[in-house]
Amino acid sequence: MRTGPLAIFKDDLLKGHTAVVTGGGSGICRGIARAFALLGADVCITSRKQAVLDEAAAAISAETGRAILAVAADVRDPDAVIKVVTAARERFGAVDTLVNGAAGNFLAPAAALSPNGFKTVVDIDLVGSFHAAKAAFEPLRLSGNGLLINVTATLHYHGTPLQLHASAAKAGVDAMTRNLAVEWGQFGIRVNSIAPGPIGDTEGMRRLAPGNAAELAKKGIPLGRFGTIDEIAAAAVYLRSPAAAYITGTVLVVDGGQCVSLPMFGV
Numbered sequence: 001m002r003t004g005p006l007a008i009f010k011d012d013l014l015k016g017h018t019a020v021v022t023g024g025g026s027g028i029c030r031g032i033a034r035a036f037a038l039l040g041a042d043v044c045i046t047s048r049k050q051a052v053l054d055e056a057a058a059a060i061s062a063e064t065g066r067a068i069l070a071v072a073a074d075v076r077d078p079d080a081v082i083k084v085v086t087a088a089r090e091r092f093g094a095v096d097t098l099v100n101g102a103a104g105n106f107l108a109p110a111a112a113l114s115p116n117g118f119k120t121v122v123d124i125d126l127v128g129s130f131h132a133a134k135a136a137f138e139p140l141r142l143s144g145n146g147l148l149i150n151v152t153a154t155l156h157y158h159g160t161p162l163q164l165h166a167s168a169a170k171a172g173v174d175a176m177t178r179n180l181a182v183e184w185g186q187f188g189i190r191v192n193s194i195a196p197g198p199i200g201d202t203e204g205m206r207r208l209a210p211g212n213a214a215e216l217a218k219k220g221i222p223l224g225r226f227g228t229i230d231e232i233a234a235a236a237v238y239l240r241s242p243a244a245a246y247i248t249g250t251v252l253v254v255d256g257g258q259c260v261s262l263p264m265f266g267v
């Protein structure tokens with residue numbers, strides 16, 4: 001049943017569409033996969049843990065009646081990602097949308113961050129997104145209406161403490177959004193980022209704002225609350241809809257105004 005931010009969309013808005021969603025077994029990207037399926041799309045979800053994917057696929061399929069393919073892969077392995085896209089094409093006949101959501105993060109002071117810690121996050125978020133974009137290029141081109149959504153963040157708009165690795169990675173992904181929009185527009189492929197602010201009930205917030213930090217963080221958000229998974233899913237559906245047909249190369253920030261808010265004297 002579609003409630004809240006997803007209720008506004010037409011029932012069969014995405015009928016006949018197919019999508020591949022990396023990181024689609026959990027959190028925000030599971031929400032995007034579910035929203036696409038609720039609106040009629042067939043979806044392939046991928047991440048490293050097959051059991052997590054199987055549970056998510058069964059739940060989304062039971063709720064929506066759509067085909068949900070679950071194929072495990074580590075986005076750091078380009079061949080594994082090609083296999084995911086190939087499996088989706090074989091099962092669904094096409095891939096119209098790729099959502100790059102796979103990411104890793106933790107809090108760490110830059111001075112204590114190991115070279116491998118920095119590299120790991122850049123490899124998953126940035127290099128992994130490149131691998132998936134490259135693997136999906138041909139089906140997105142053949143779609144004639146291809147869309148790539150990169151899920152980034154707002155961390156890199158300012159200096160964010162303990163987040164050098166993730167900030168650098170997401171800045172790179174936003175750069176990739178602009179570059180691919182320019183290179184792939186001629187093939188009918190639109191490329192956009194969605195930059196969520198803090199989203200409740202996610203692994204990201206459990207890691208970055210545990211316990212009391214969550215309540216404190218809300219004070220810095222003009223709308224006074226964390227966002228919801230469905231609010232990010234609705235942004236993804238909007239970008240996929242005909243209403244966004246002329247939108248490419250942009251970053252859609254969905255953060256309750258957090259990134260434009262400058263705390264004054266601790267207030």
Ligand code: HXC
Nearest residue numbers: 103104105106107108114116117120153166197198203204
């Ligand atoms: C410092 C750490 C660390 C920590 C890992 N490392 N955790 N360093 N503090 N808490 C270092 C390790 O010591 C190691 O370096 C290197 O990172 C690789 O660690 P592995 O455990 O071998 O990596 P791997 O198994 O590949 O796991 C990747 C991971 C992990 C990112 C470290 O946390 C993971 O799989 N996360 C996936 C889920 C996730 O993070 N979801 C949240 C996304 S939220 P050395 O030098 O010891 O070898 C998000 C929010 C963005 O992205 C913005 C929000 C506002």
Ligand code: NAP
Nearest residue numbers: 023026027028047048049074075102103198199202203204
């Ligand atoms: P999440 O549930 O942990 O999502 C991250 C997903 O990536 C998981 O499904 C994880 O599954 C997968 N993943 C991690 N490493 C991978 C790898 N090497 N290969 C393939 N898949 C991998 O966290 P989330 O909070 O919902 O975050 C989702 C996205 O939103 C991320 O891009 C994140 O940066 C972004 N974001 C989140 C917030 C927030 O408030 N939560 C804010 C801004 C941006 P496995 O571990 O099973 O592989």
